[in-house]
Amino acid sequence: MKKKYSYMTVIFLLAAGGACVAQSDQPSLGDLAKQHRQEKKVVKVLTNDDVATVSPETPAQAAKSDNSPSSALTASEAVKSPEKTKDAATNASAPKDPPQVAELKQKLTSYKEEQEGWKRTAKKYEDLLATETSEFRRQTYEEALQGDKRNVEIFQNKIDQAQADLAKAEKSSSASH
Numbered sequence: 001m002k003k004k005y006s007y008m009t010v011i012f013l014l015a016a017g018g019a020c021v022a023q024s025d026q027p028s029l030g031d032l033a034k035q036h037r038q039e040k041k042v043v044k045v046l047t048n049d050d051v052a053t054v055s056p057e058t059p060a061q062a063a064k065s066d067n068s069p070s071s072a073l074t075a076s077e078a079v080k081s082p083e084k085t086k087d088a089a090t091n092a093s094a095p096k097d098p099p100q101v102a103e104l105k106q107k108l109t110s111y112k113e114e115q116e117g118w119k120r121t122a123k124k125y126e127d128l129l130a131t132e133t134s135e136f137r138r139q140t141y142e143e144a145l146q147g148d149k150r151n152v153e154i155f156q157n158k159i160d161q162a163q164a165d166l167a168k169a170e171k172s173s174s175a176s177h
Helices: 002-025 029-038 059-065 069-080 082-092 099-131 135-176
Strands: none
Touching: 099 135
16 A cells, blocks of 8 residues: 555656646746836837828829819810920920930929929919818918928929029030030
8 A cells, every 4th residue: 555655646746846847937927027018019100201292283183183174274274385385395306315405304394293283282272261261271271382382482493403404414415416
């Protein structure tokens, strides 16, 4: 009988020792909480690169998005303006131009289209301001209008610089011929 009890005692001690060893491998609940606090979630900081920017509509986009008669008329007038006709004529002669001149002409056309888009959105805000009675909306429209006017000025500066660069490039390319 003593053998039986001694075997049972040995088996009990081995089982209890195995349970103790198995418990020591697992971290305690307190350790898990500390580890979780240390692994704080990364906060994403949004920058202007992450957020889509709004650019003004080109005349073709404005005609597609607005089906109202006044906006369609404005878009068709913009296409028929002498400036656009002149740009189309210069684009027709683009293959004869050196690459630098052609690139500057394309840039200049792009700047003019962007500026026209900002002018259109500024006009929309002016129209909204004329009829708005809510002070909050008036302030919002006024801020948007000021931003659009700044953008018109910025693009005017870019247009002026591009025209000066184009004049230099055309002069240097005609001198080399």
